[in-house]
Amino acid sequence: MKKIFSIVLAVAMLATALFMFAGCGEKKVTNEIVVGMIGPYTGGTAQYGLAVQNGAKLYFDEVNAAGGVNGFKIKVVAYDSKGEDAEANTAFSRLVDEGMSAFLGEVLTGTTLAIVPDAFEKQIPMVTASATADAVTVNPDTGAVYNNVFRTCFIDSFQGIKMAQYAKEKLGAKTAAVIYQTGDDYAEGLAKSFVEECGKIGIDVVAEAAYAKGDVDFKSQLTNFVSKNPDVVFCPNYYQDDGMIITQARQVGLTCKFLGGDGWGNVTKYASAEDLNGCLYASAFDESDEKVKEFKAKYIEKFGADAPFNMFSALAYDAAKVIVNALQKATAVTPDNVKAGYFTSDAYKADVINAIKTQSGSIDGLTTNGYSFDEKNNPIKSITIVECVNGEEVSRGLY
């Protein structure tokens, strides 16, 4: 009896195995394009992960509702990384096995860095909405650019370039001074890119001053600026210092406009309204913009008012747009003539990567009008200009 049972079992197992092989051998013609997402959807950084996931899903759903990409539906597969490198790596391999054509993520810089080498090797088109480190798009050891990795958020130093251009173009500045905190990557990075850009576009940097962390007295440096009479002062530090610097600048008689980066958020709480009037800073995201307001309303309707909403939701929506736009441009088939394995083929992925790089200019995003990518695959995009007006921080739109 026992013997018979085991024979039956063995036959059954063999049959199952054969059946599975058969399934594998004949590739199914798919009418779906798989887009993978990984992010910390649980744990301490879930706020970011969920904001990115929801923002992106909102756009993918809109595209599907409108008929999809050339008639193909987008299938979004999202896995939780819990913010851990190992989880993120496993999830990524799984997505590759499931036939992913493009990848939106990762959310955190650390886990993104863990995935990037694998994504590069397999040449998966990848767009992150939130990882800002330089090493995300450039191999730090060799300096080689990861041709397949892009992002929709700008890197810090980009703001320095933009503010220099703004000073020249919109404020008519011919001279500028810079004051920044030394030893701080953020402030130094912005100051450096500002000065470099000034050199390129013809603004004369008449004075540069540094200060150490914890300093509260900036009058000596600012008094030196007064005699140089700059048209603008670029002050790319964090809001507390910026508030003190501007207050003291007015005290020593420096009356020109001060410009800053996104570290200025809430600066109006740290200096008086009169001292700050007319000062401007760069921001990644403008919640008062009509497009963003409309997006937020849809977002809340879909995910509820408790769902985390922040600038990464908007950047993820833009990242989804970049991906869909590229999928569309690269898809040369219709559901009638698609061949098995088309969407998972290396040729298709290469076309998508190329389309992201070269054909994102027309994207009407929430955070920019059009994307293009520089030689390091960092976005060249609009920034939001915020002006301090009578103690309020008022958006002046995209620049």
Added chain:
Amino acid sequence: MTTVIGQLINALQLGSIYALVALGYSMVYGIISLLNFAHGDIIMVGAYAAWFIMTSLNSFLPFGAVAAIAVVFSILICTLLGAGIEKVAYAPLRSAPRLSLLITAIGVSYFLENMAQMIFGAGAKSVPNIISIGSFHVGKMTVSWTSAITLIVSVISMAVLTVFVKKTKMGKAMRAVSEDVGTAQLMGINPNKTISLTFAIGSALAGIGSILYCCAYAQASPTMGSMLGLKAFVAAVLGGIGSIPGAVLGGFAIGLAETLVSSVGLSVWKDAIVFAILIIVLIFKPAGILGKKKIEKV
């Protein structure tokens, strides 16, 4: 030229704040040979007191009245706090070794810092400017009223203190206690009262310092007192710790040194230079510029 004069004004403003704080250090050291490391933190408490009044009363009262209340309230809080700390933390240790007193002072300093952090949070609070009357022009140069008033107020405070110490009975008592506690007691001076008074006066000066500090830098944060206190300590040592004119001289000297260093573009080295001055003074003239050389009798 205007830049040089502008820098000089910066130096005087900074120096007068250091001088006010250094006075507190020096007076306390003079009378009980204690380096009161909590002195800088008293300024921090004063700054929070000013912030509290300026932000909580401004919707009920006109600006001038709020500013006046803030000034009085801060000075009062600092005075009471200074005298209170002396009573609670230092008086019971009067006969203990000096080291225990020093360690207690450090403990009080940490206590105040952490308490402020617990109550007000770690971030800085923005203090509305108490002297909000802009600036005036001398030729082509802009001088803010804040700088001018800071300088005037500190000079007046120092003059009043000098007269008090030199001409009044209580001042005489203070000098007597600092010379020799035992003998002063034999002469009918109550040393405990005199020491409390010294702490109160030193802390009141710190209160004035905190108001002037807030006018110049407009922010109160839990750790703001530690660096300020350390630099004022350097100023007191430079001038000769225990000596009142020495503290004033040291304060202005440190203010001048910092401004000089920053104005030539070495602002990052500012703190290093100040502490280098401390080291040099301790090596070559430990008694300070105006300090008396004491011979230790065995």
